[in-house]
Amino acid sequence: MTLLENLAKALxxxxxxxxxxxxxxxxxxxxxVLPPEFGQCARFRMEEVSHYDHRGPAWKWHNISMSEHTGTxxxxxxxxxxxRDVANGSVDEIPAGNLMAPAVVIDCSAGAAANxxxxxxxxxxxxxxxxxxxxxxxxxxxxxxDWSHRxxxxxxxxxxxxxxxxxxxxxxxxxxxxxxxxxxxxxETIGTDAGxxxxxxxxxxxxxxxxxxxxxxxxxxxxxxxxxATGAMLVTPPLKIRNGTGSPLRVxxxxxx
Numbered sequence: 001m002t003l004l005e006n007l008a009k010a011l012x013x014x015x016x017x018x019x020x021x022x023x024x025x026x027x028x029x030x031x032x033v034l035p036p037e038f039g040q041c042a043r044f045r046m047e048e049v050s051h052y053d054h055r056g057p058a059w060k061w062h063n064i065s066m067s068e069h070t071g072t073x074x075x076x077x078x079x080x081x082x083x084r085d086v087a088n089g090s091v092d093e094i095p096a097g098n099l100m101a102p103a104v105v106i107d108c109s110a111g112a113a114a115n116x117x118x119x120x121x122x123x124x125x126x127x128x129x130x131x132x133x134x135x136x137x138x139x140x141x142x143x144x145x146d147w148s149h150r151x152x153x154x155x156x157x158x159x160x161x162x163x164x165x166x167x168x169x170x171x172x173x174x175x176x177x178x179x180x181x182x183x184x185x186x187x188e189t190i191g192t193d194a195g196x197x198x199x200x201x202x203x204x205x206x207x208x209x210x211x212x213x214x215x216x217x218x219x220x221x222x223x224x225x226x227x228x229a230t231g232a233m234l235v236t237p238p239l240k241i242r243n244g245t246g247s248p249l250r251v252x253x254x255x256x257x
Contacts, residue, residue, distance in 0.1 A: 014257060019232075021221045021251040023148070025071040029220075030155045032069070032190045033163070041067040044248075068246040074238035075192065075207070075217030079245040082212030089214065091244040098216070099237045101183050103140040103253065104132070105227050108166060112145035116157055117196060118166040122175055132229050137181040140218070140234050143168065147188040148222035156190060167194025170205035177213045185210055186218030186251075218251060227253055 001009070010016040023029060031041040044066040050056030069075070076091045077083030088094060106128050111118040120143050129135060145166045147155070157164045166189065168176075176182045185192050185206055192206040202208045210217055218236065233254040238247030 017255055017257050019223055019226050019253040019255060021223050021234075021253055022072040022249070023220055023222050025066075025248060028152075029071050030152065030190065031067065033156065033158065041069055043067075044070050066248065068241070068244055068248075069219070071248045072218075072220040072222070072251060073246050073248045074236060075211065075219065075246045076238070076244065077211040077214050077216070078243070079217075080204075080207040080211035082208045083210075083214065086211070086214045089211075090242075091238045091247050092240045092242050094216075094238070096237075098183060100233065100235050101138060101140055102136065102230075103142055103186075103227070103232045103234045104128075104135055104230050105142045105144050105224055105232070107144045107229070109144055109146040109225070112147060112166045116164040116166065117194065118145070119194065120166070120168040120172050122169070122171050125172055125175060128229075135176070135180045135182065138183050140184050140186055140236075141176055141180075141182050142186040142218075142221065142224055142227070143188070144224040144227075145188050146225060148220075148224070157195060161196075162198070163190070163195035165189040165191075165195035167192070167197055168206055170200050170202065170209070173205050173209045177209050177215060182215065184216030184218060186221050188221050188224060189219065191219055192217040221251060223253075227255060231255060 025044050027044055029044060031043050034040060047063045049061045049063055051060045077086040077089035083089050108118060108120055147165060193204045197204045235252040236249060238249045241247055
């Protein structure tokens with residue numbers, strides 16, 4: 001049998017499971033809130049065009065509108081100023097070969113449960129590698145926090161000084177980009193950076209270092225608790241939007257049962 005025939009047989013037989021890492025996209029799903037002097041991310045909206053009625057007797061469909069960065073979504077390099085001149089930096093230019101890649105999961109759920117501002121540090125990554133081995137080049141690194149179990153106001157977790165949610169430190173992201181050459185970084189929170197990421201140097205280091213190096217981001221993931229620390233494969237094709245800086249998408253993980 002060919003490799004693809006073996007894959008089809010494994011999927012049909014259940015020895016490979018497909019795990020959906022995507023939240024349902026609806027008008028109630030939270031979006032990032034920026035200071036009022038900046039433009040804001042639009043929530044998902046859906047307008048009925050026809051429903052098997054006088055507007056279209058044999059069909060039902062909708063018009064939809066949203067930001068590129070609404071719901072479970074993909075960040076392309078051109079999303080951030082550091083990636084503005086990166087080659088193949090928009091979603092329509094990303095090589096198709098980069099849209100399927102292995103993933104490792106860094107379990108930070110205990111730390112995030114104890115501290116809303118939990119940091120993924122170099123030490124946390126070193127401890128993970130001591131157990132699971134070196135983070136492979138060209139993979140997705142996913143930060144599991146179980147933040148996806150939250151909803152509504154608790155998901156954004158806004159306080160007087162802004163949002164509070166876990167994320168990586170500048171040193172951790174530099175390590176993943178410069179020393180492990182990862183493909184991208186994914187989180188269960190509203191962004192790849194911590195809620196208080198504006199206070200790091202540079203501000204929002206995940207965005208700054210990832211996109212400046214031509215790497216990608218995934219936000220608002222779910223079901224990371226169903227993935228192994230190593231061995232999963234992600235399928236992550238964003239919409240092919242001309243000059244798009246990102247896109248909602250359906251993220252799928254393949255794992256052995």
